[in-house]
Amino acid sequence: MKILFIGTVDFSYSCLEHLIENNFKICGVITKRKSNFNSDFSDLTPLCNKFNIPTYFDEKSNNETKEEFISNQKPDIIYCFGWSYLLPTSILNATKHGVIGFHPSLLPNNRGRHPIIWALFLGLKKTGSSFFIMDKDADTGDIISQKVIKVSPQDTATTLYDEIKCIALNQIIDFSNHYQNKGEAPLRIKQNKNQGNSWRKRGKLDGIIDFRMNSLSIFNLVRALTHPYVGAHIEIENKEIKIWEVSISKVDYPINYEPGKVLDIIDNTKIVVKTYDSAIILEKHEFTELPKINEYL
Structure with a gap:
């Protein structure tokens, strides 16, 4: 079975590497040289060069179209893992088995953008790893493999990303073996497109910490975006200061203190700030100069 691979993020790199290590035939790769869009962008070129895999870089200067590249490689199936764009029908219908996509949620719930971020920010207790046969819409095709993943209150984007990746890699080998040995998907569960929901694209405003929020909401926001x-x-004064880790203070501060007030500095690094309902400790941040106690953020 010849697999053509499409992807451009860290998850893509891990999947491609795992397929190669398990001796699946990769007949071509479609990727990007760089991306200002994906914060978890990963260059697949080292893998492609090491294993002499024909590579197509998606850029305007190409003389060859993606469809032409795919036709020349003659794949039996296409895997599209970590590609933030809908594929045209010409690619969806280019192979015998179609295009297999991936979405880290329990489809049909939580289709759409930023599924790991929204799951953590909203405090969900479970999410999933879903592979499906792609159609013209986003994350709506027939499911061929799905696993439930528990979300711990201590999970961050880093830990949940890694856990989903670990489970997904095992799924990929399982359904790839099934395609190779049986010539078909292990299962096909049709999604009801009228069920579930679709998460929107997050914007810059969604990443702002407002200390009028309660402490749990701030905690969830920070762990979701780390x-x-x-x-x-x-x-502060038209400057952005990144916050990478926080914890909820166990100290009971007076309820009549206003949100945003700096209550304490711990170990000359950690900043305790009043929130709507308690206080939050800024554990890892990018302050070049610490604020003073009783100042406001």
Whole structure:
């Protein structure tokens, strides 16, 4: 079975490497040389060069179209893992088995953008790893493999990303073996497009820490946007200051203190700030100069 691979993020690199290590035939790769769009962008070129895999870089200067590249490689199936664009029908219908896509949620719930970020920010207790046969819409095709993943209150974008990746890599080998040995998907669960929901694209305003929020909401926001993503931030005098890790203070501060007031500095690094309902400790941040106690953020 010849697989053509499409992807451009850290997850893509891990999947491609795992397929190669398990002796699946990769007949071509479609990727990008760089991306200002994906904060978890990963260059697939080292893998492609090492294993002499024909590579197509998606850029305007190409003389060859993606469709022409795919036709020349003659794949049996296409895997599209970590590609933030809808594929045209000409690619969806280019192979015998179609295009297999991936979405880190429990489809049909939580289709759309930034599924790991929204799951953490909203405090969900579970998410999923779903592979499906792509159609013209986003994340709506027939499901061929799905696993439930528990979300711990201590999970961050880093830990949840890694956990989903670990589970997904095992799924990929399982359904790839099935395609190779049986010539078909292990299962096909049709999605009801009228069920579930679709998350919107997050914007810059969604990453601002407002200390009028309660402490749990701020905690969830920061853990959702930490590495490998862009980080939550506060704005002071038109400057953004990234906040990478926080904890909820166990100290009971007077309820009549206003949100945003700096209550304490711990170990000359950690900043305790009043929130709507308690206080939050800024554990890892990018302050070049610490604020003073009783100042406001």
